[in-house]
Amino acid sequence: MTSPIAPAATASHRQSPPALTAERPVAWPKRTVRMLPNGLQVVLAESRTFPRISAHLYFRSGNAVVAHRSPGLAEMTATVVRTGTASRPSRRIEEDLRRMGAGLGTQAGADASSISAAGLAEFSGGILELIADLARNASFPEDEFERERRQRYEELRIERTTPGFLASERLRRVLFGPHPYAIVAPTEEQVAAYERGQLVEYYRHHYVPADALLIVVGDFAADAMLGQIEKIFGDWKAPQPEPTRSPAPPKPAGRRVHLVRMPGNVQTQVLVGNLAITRRDPDWYRMVLANSIYGGAFHSRLVLNIREQKGYTYSPRSSINALRQYGYFTVSAAVRNDVVAATLTEMFYEMDRMRSVPVTDEELDSARSYLTGVFSLGVATQEGLLNQLSTVYLDHLPEGYLESYREHIRELTAEDVLTAARSHFDSANAQIVVVGDREQISEQAALFGPVTEYDAQGNVVFPPPRDVMQA
Amino acid sequence: MNPSPKKLHIPVEHTTLANGLRVVASPDRSAPVVTVGVYYQIGFRLEPQGRSGFAHLFEHMMFQGSENAGKMEHIRLINSSGGLLNGTTNYDVTNYFEAVPSNALERVLWLEADRMRALKVDDENLRNQRDVVKEEVRVNVMNQPYGGFPWLDLPPVAFRNWPNAHNFYGDFADLDAATLADVQSFFHTYYAPNNAVLLMLGDFDPGEAFSLAKRYFEDIPRGAAPPRADVSEPLQDEERRGEVEERLGPLPAIAIGYTLPVRGTDEWFAFGILDRVLHGGRAGRVYRRLVLEKEIAVDADGHAEILDTNGPTQMVTRIFHKPEFTSDQAIAVYDEVIREVQEQGIPLDEIEPVKVKFRSDFYSTLEGGMGSYMPRFGLMHYLACFTLFDGDPDRVNNVLDDFLAVTPQQAQAAARKYLVPQNRAVLVRRPVNLGGAE
Numbered sequence: 038m039t040s041p042i043a044p045a046a047t048a049s050h051r052q053s054p055p056a057l058t059a060e061r062p063v064a065w066p067k068r069t070v071r072m073l074p075n076g077l078q079v080v081l082a083e084s085r086t087f088p089r090i091s092a093h094l095y096f097r098s099g100n101a102v103v104a105h106r107s108p109g110l111a112e113m114t115a116t117v118v119r120t121g122t123a124s125r126p127s128r129r130i131e132e133d134l135r136r137m138g139a140g141l142g143t144q145a146g147a148d149a150s151s152i153s154a155a156g157l158a159e160f161s162g163g164i165l166e167l168i169a170d171l172a173r174n175a176s177f178p179e180d181e182f183e184r185e186r187r188q189r190y191e192e193l194r195i196e197r198t199t200p201g202f203l204a205s206e207r208l209r210r211v212l213f214g215p216h217p218y219a220i221v222a223p224t225e226e227q228v229a230a231y232e233r234g235q236l237v238e239y240y241r242h243h244y245v246p247a248d249a250l251l252i253v254v255g256d257f258a259a260d261a262m263l264g265q266i267e268k269i270f271g272d273w274k275a276p277q278p279e280p281t282r283s284p285a286p287p288k289p290a291g292r293r294v295h296l297v298r299m300p301g302n303v304q305t306q307v308l309v310g311n312l313a314i315t316r317r318d319p320d321w322y323r324m325v326l327a328n329s330i331y332g333g334a335f336h337s338r339l340v341l342n343i344r345e346q347k348g349y350t351y352s353p354r355s356s357i358n359a360l361r362q363y364g365y366f367t368v369s370a371a372v373r374n375d376v377v378a379a380t381l382t383e384m385f386y387e388m389d390r391m392r393s394v395p396v397t398d399e400e401l402d403s404a405r406s407y408l409t410g411v412f413s414l415g416v417a418t419q420e421g422l423l424n425q426l427s428t429v430y431l432d433h434l435p436e437g438y439l440e441s442y443r444e445h446i447r448e449l450t451a452e453d454v455l456t457a458a459r460s461h462f463d464s465a466n467a468q469i470v471v472v473g474d475r476e477q478i479s480e481q482a483a484l485f486g487p488v489t490e491y492d493a494q495g496n497v498v499f500p501p502p503r504d505v506m507q508a
Numbered sequence: 509m510n511p512s513p514k515k516l517h518i519p520v521e522h523t524t525l526a527n528g529l530r531v532v533a534s535p536d537r538s539a540p541v542v543t544v545g546v547y548y549q550i551g552f553r554l555e556p557q558g559r560s561g562f563a564h565l566f567e568h569m570m571f572q573g574s575e576n577a578g579k580m581e582h583i584r585l586i587n588s589s590g591g592l593l594n595g596t597t598n599y600d601v602t603n604y605f606e607a608v609p610s611n612a613l614e615r616v617l618w619l620e621a622d623r624m625r626a627l628k629v630d631d632e633n634l635r636n637q638r639d640v641v642k643e644e645v646r647v648n649v650m651n652q653p654y655g656g657f658p659w660l661d662l663p664p665v666a667f668r669n670w671p672n673a674h675n676f677y678g679d680f681a682d683l684d685a686a687t688l689a690d691v692q693s694f695f696h697t698y699y700a701p702n703n704a705v706l707l708m709l710g711d712f713d714p715g716e717a718f719s720l721a722k723r724y725f726e727d728i729p730r731g732a733a734p735p736r737a738d739v740s741e742p743l744q745d746e747e748r749r750g751e752v753e754e755r756l757g758p759l760p761a762i763a764i765g766y767t768l769p770v771r772g773t774d775e776w777f778a779f780g781i782l783d784r785v786l787h788g789g790r791a792g793r794v795y796r797r798l799v800l801e802k803e804i805a806v807d808a809d810g811h812a813e814i815l816d817t818n819g820p821t822q823m824v825t826r827i828f829h830k831p832e833f834t835s836d837q838a839i840a841v842y843d844e845v846i847r848e849v850q851e852q853g854i855p856l857d858e859i860e861p862v863k864v865k866f867r868s869d870f871y872s873t874l875e876g877g878m879g880s881y882m883p884r885f886g887l888m889h890y891l892a893c894f895t896l897f898d899g900d901p902d903r904v905n906n907v908l909d910d911f912l913a914v915t916p917q918q919a920q921a922a923a924r925k926y927l928v929p930q931n932r933a934v935l936v937r938r939p940v941n942l943g944g945a946e
């Protein structure tokens with residue numbers, strides 16, 4: 038390889054970073070959106086560098102619609118969906134996947150269930166047929182169900198020894214109270230009580246084309262792909278499920294501390310959170326920017342403060358978590374046991390600073406560039422593009438959401454950031470969860486509000502249960 | 509066989525600068541983003557004896573400031589250009605990488621050149637990052653169920669030579685003993701341009717990119733050839749076993765590792781395929797037998813770190829089994845799976861689909877990696893490894909052929925020769941508390 042001779046950088050070139058060159062526009066992948074007569078929405082985006090496709094079929098219902106009667110049932114259903122159809126036993130499904138160079142995932146969260154597969158583009162027809170077979174003809178073999186149920190039980194036992202899991206489980210409980218979003222996982226007893234018939238019933242009601250969404254990204258021509266999809270999914274018909282109504286989360290009522298006991302832990306998981314907004318809220322972009330400056334990026338105030346200046350933690354971050362009906366804001370860090378109070382002090386100090394003092398122009402510019410640039414990175418791979426498209430279409434965001442995102446961010450001001458922080462960084466009502474060794478951390482935690490202590494199963498162990506309502 | 513699959517060709521151009529820095533470029537103008545990496549041929553396997561964890565602690569120091577970019581400047585410059593950055597310490601390499609909109613390419617090169625030229629850090633930075641690294645070890649290992657299983661547990665059982673067998677994350681006493689002088693000496697020993705490769709992928713004109721690389725990197729002085737640790741292992745003559753306490757998790761976990769054939773040999777390629785016959789989720793023989801058929805385990809899978817290591821490495825199976833069975837019972841079932849491969853071989857109608865999946869996974873790895881925000885991370889990683897370990901970045905375009913050419917006979921022969929007790933190590937994580945946390 039030869040290259041043109043360029044002069045070596047002079048000493049002055051070395052001292053300051055070069056300016057950015059002219060920006061190249063993002064060339065949006067060719068996108069096709071269709072609604073099939075049976076209600077299935079189809080979104081196709083060509084991304085042809087690698088000879089693969091990725092296809093995700095989503096149903097817009099998940100654990101939230103069954104939380105009041107059987108927590109985690111949608112997730113269990115999704116797990117068992119992949120274990121057999123009327124014409125394909127489990128082993129055949131796995132062999133078919135291999136033959137097509139494909140991987141398969143079936144899962145359910147609070148608001149959606151999905152069947153997704155990615156594999157070689159040359160087998161795209163077979164991959165889509167397999168997804169359709171699982172969506173329409175799953176057979177829920179009794180033995181597969183029993184085995185998966187036992188696995189879920191064992192997974193749960195492991196999750197309940199994982200500080201990060203216990204922290205988010207507790208926070209969701211206290212933020213959402215009677216709302217189904219309060220429950221992130223079933224108990225062992227609830228898993229033991231699942232019956233095959235419940236899974237079949239959930240599947241029959243919720244795995245239907247009406248209100249479903251199929252996104253395919255990858256190496257294909259959209260016209261041919263659309264024809265293939267119409268052939269495979271066009272004759273699928275089923276009634277749409279009745280919408281469900283859920284009780285509202287509790288109103289904020291002051292800061293409280295929730296300590297989950299893990300005796301002997303050498304580190305404390307700290308998680309602070311409050312109810313915030315969804316992507317459909319007019320404050321959404323403001324909140325994205327405020328979060329980015331506060332703790333959503335490496336170069337953010339929280340990371341600079343408690344990691345790079347104080348060395349309390351490896352992994353501090355803040356996030357905005359947008360579920361379909363409600364969103365919440367979180368701040369987290371795993372810290373050494375003797376700095377729990379110091380960490381909480383800094384987290385709240387930085388929240389309150391965001392609420393009271395406008396961010397600097399330098400921070401504003403930097404954060405806007407960060408968000409617009411990272412957004413471009415996020416759509417540059419098949420999986421990334423698919424994730425972004427699923428956010429837009431699952432939440433029924435405006436059609437131009439992706440294309441206009443960067444413009445929306447660029448228009449924001451320091452005033453916008455202040456507005457968002459004042460409305461949605463609710464430091465006065467934030468709920469504080471700490472997971473760790475109570476001997477080492479309870480006095481520190483008590484400085485920030487009344488403390489309730491729980492065991493890893495979620496039972497209140499202090500104050501004595503007669504005094505408190507379990508959320 | 510499948511009808512003429514589409515053959516992927518990745519554009520690869522490369523050169524070596526006067527100071528010995530290798531430069532590899534792979535243009536792709538489909539999206540206005542570039543990924544840049546600098547890989548140094550020093551990993552935790554190669555760190556000095558008695559300095560466990562130093563290669564990783566040092567990686568953190570590379571973000572603490574260089575000649576013209578002080579602490580937090582690296583991070584600020586990349587984030588405010590719309591990009592992301594990170595670094596990782598591996599067995600045989602340490603990498604630093606950025607993904608940015610393509611208008612920041614020159615800025616990224618400036619930054620990487622600045623920290624290749626001179627590290628400017630003080631005692632306060634070292635104290636700070638030592639604290640950060642300790643919390644990293646706590647959050648990833650000491651305070652997690654199965655933390656460090658088996659990547660930290662198995663090597664001390666499997667290997668006898670310190671470079672392969674020590675605690676890669678580092679004993680806290682060793683981390684505490686590290687001084688600023690150690691940091692500078694490590695930098696001067698291993699972070700020379702002639703011990704590194706620069707990679708640029710994405711939206712640029714290769715001629716311009718090479719000339720920018722020259723402009724910023726070529727006058728960084730070449731260093732003395734770094735010492736190479738002897739990573740060879742003494743001959744193993746019997747199975748090795750170890751047991752470690754699991755403080756949090758409720759299930760017994762077993763790791764079984766077999767040391768792989770030498771990189772680039774026919775037997776090594778055979779292991780790439782054999783690994784996918786045995787492992788790979790529900791389709792793999794190990795999961796099918798232990799989880800689906802015998803129902804002795806709740807999870808069983810594994811992986812051979814085949815392309816990105818350059819020294820003694822194992823194919824490792826991880827088994828989480830039900831507490832009502834003994835670990836020996838689980839191992840006995842696993843041994844049946846191995847024996848069947850050795851005695852009956854692998855039918856053509858199993859090995860051919862495995863190869864299709866291998867090809868598909870290879871493409872998938874090239875495209876992404878490190879989440880969805882680091883385009884072509886996998887391609888960058890493989891280009892770096894092929895450059896540093898094999899001297900041929902273009903290997904990325906033909907290495908697949910060698911894996912796909914493996915015959916059932918070769919796979920069976922490799923299984924007979926390598927899947928034997930005197931080439932394996934078994935590590936059990938034994939829960940102290942079958943009921944889990946309080």
